[in-house]
Amino acid sequence: MEIDLDHLRSWIGRTETAADLVTVRLANGLQATLGDAPLAEGDRAPPAIQWCLAPPIVAAAEIGPDGHPARGGFLPPVPLPRRMWAGGSLRFHAPILVGDRVERRSRIADVTVKAGRSGSLCFVAVDHEYVTSRGLAVEERHDIVYRDAATGPARTAPVETPAPQWRESVTADPVLLFRYSALTFNGHRIHYDRRYAMEVEGYEGLVVHGPLQATLLLRLAGRVKERPPASFSFRGVNPLFDGADFSVAAAETADGLRLWTARASGEATMIADAVWA
């Protein structure tokens, strides 16, 4: 597949702004999905509520074959078919509260092409700022990866993890995935259309969202240290599929916590680091 990188890089610097309200309904939809108690107006919003806010919304006619908005609008028209959430980093400046109006200010920061074990990879980095009436709440770097069509079984390398000091188990069932897709208005078919996920994109099942795994890791980090971290970075290292329990785990490091999600077989699927001020 020919990639015109100069053309794609002409998207760098494009911006998009959208606003949303942290309604009690939205906050409690996420709380319930994570298995947490309901909140009231004025409470601190659940971890990573920003991924449920101000999602891209386009008319049905403007949706691409993967269920996301067709490329070439805010995001560049990368010609590789399979989109994934590669990773990112978050810096927390101030809490977002239930009831807040939040503005998302997004900017295309970089577009690069790399050769991966699994074929060509095109990374699009997007910077976001989430701003409330009290000022900047969260800064985010979001790395999106676009991949070649599947040609065989995935060939990613196993990633070592330390012995877990804290560990929770979560069932990756289609209801969990559907509820998270609905909360984030994410129409990506790999999360709910099993035939598409397996036959078109070549996965072993429905794919567990990167932001859902990161939210569970961030939630564990906050519970272990009894306060949210100041910064959090994470990378998807292997896809996680529905149909089994997966673990959400953490271990102490010199600077904070190393956290990871792992398949029932033990293979890590997302690795994260949380640091406290």
Ligand SMILES: CC(C)(COP(=O)(O)OP(=O)(O)OC[C@H]1O[C@@H](n2cnc3c(N)ncnc32)[C@H](O)[C@@H]1OP(=O)(O)O)[C@@H](O)C(=O)NCCC(=O)NCCSC(=O)C[C@](C)(O)C(=O)O
């Ligand atoms: C990302 C995959 C395809 C690369 O797999 P690979 O084995 O081909 O790559 P590699 O050979 O390990 O690395 C090649 C190069 O890419 C870099 N690289 C490698 N990985 C990353 C990463 N994560 N973030 C940033 N950079 C990365 C890596 O550092 C290296 O760079 P270098 O040549 O300069 O040394 C593979 O690791 C994988 O499948 N990871 C799991 C991804 C995943 O499951 N994401 C969540 C589900 S998709 C989702 O939630 C979707 C959503 C929410 O609907 C939505 O569309 O937004």
